[in-house]
Amino acid sequence: MSKKILMLAGDFVEDYEIMVPYQALLSVGLEVDVVCPDKKAGDSIATAIHDFVGFQTYAELKGHNFVLNKNFDEVNASDYDGLYVCGGRAPEYIRLNEKVLDYTRHFFDNNKPVAAICHGIQILTVAGVLKGRTLTAYDAVGPDIDLAGGTYKKIPATEAITDGNLTTSPAWPGHPAILKEFYKLLGIKISVE
Numbered sequence: 001m002s003k004k005i006l007m008l009a010g011d012f013v014e015d016y017e018i019m020v021p022y023q024a025l026l027s028v029g030l031e032v033d034v035v036c037p038d039k040k041a042g043d044s045i046a047t048a049i050h051d052f053v054g055f056q057t058y059a060e061l062k063g064h065n066f067v068l069n070k071n072f073d074e075v076n077a078s079d080y081d082g083l084y085v086c087g088g089r090a091p092e093y094i095r096l097n098e099k100v101l102d103y104t105r106h107f108f109d110n111n112k113p114v115a116a117i118c119h120g121i122q123i124l125t126v127a128g129v130l131k132g133r134t135l136t137a138y139d140a141v142g143p144d145i146d147l148a149g150g151t152y153k154k155i156p157a158t159e160a161i162t163d164g165n166l167t168t169s170p171a172w173p174g175h176p177a178i179l180k181e182f183y184k185l186l187g188i189k190i191s192v193e
Helices: 015-027 089-095 100-108 117-127 139-147 172-186
Strands: 004-008 032-033 044-051 059-066 080-084 114-117 160-162 166-169
Touching: 004 015, 004 089, 004 100, 015 032, 015 044, 015 114, 015 172, 080 089, 080 100, 080 117, 080 172, 089 117, 100 114, 100 117, 114 117, 114 172, 117 139, 117 166, 160 172, 166 172
Parallel strands: 004 032, 004 080, 080 114, 114 166
Antiparallel strands: 044 059, 160 166
16 A cells, blocks of 8 residues: 655745655655645646845746645545645745644654655744754744754755654755655665666
8 A cells, every 4th residue: 555645735835846746756656645725636726936046035936837636624634654845935824724733743743754845844833843853944944943942954955854753955956865865754765776
């Protein structure tokens, strides 16, 4: 039986931070349900492309549309083996939804694997699950981690940090690292012959 992953997203999720992990997780045989508050299977969410083009922070451009494949209100967190929290703009507002926080807490309360990237960590800060944890995020989220009782560690964007059942990366260049760690947490072994 395939392992199931719950993926949290919303309008203006970072394009790479939903598309790449979604497809990568499917490619190793996992079932992945992508949900957004107040939306159902078949609804689309807009994505944003974040790129550094000479400003003090990233520029935000319209990305692809992503079609959700699960009704948000039908999620039973106990049906899932792992949680993947996407980044971009979505976390800053979907973290205001109490069910998003409840779903997130379930994975920490039950020591199930969690991967969170970039701004996705904003959901974890509000869910109150970071006390005593060492993790990373997009630099601007670092103070939020410290305020939530965690320890923010600045690392290159190509790397990931794993602390217990949680793996995090600063941004989409870290996909190879965070996905490798998430697979380990899920007990998935990939070998190249």
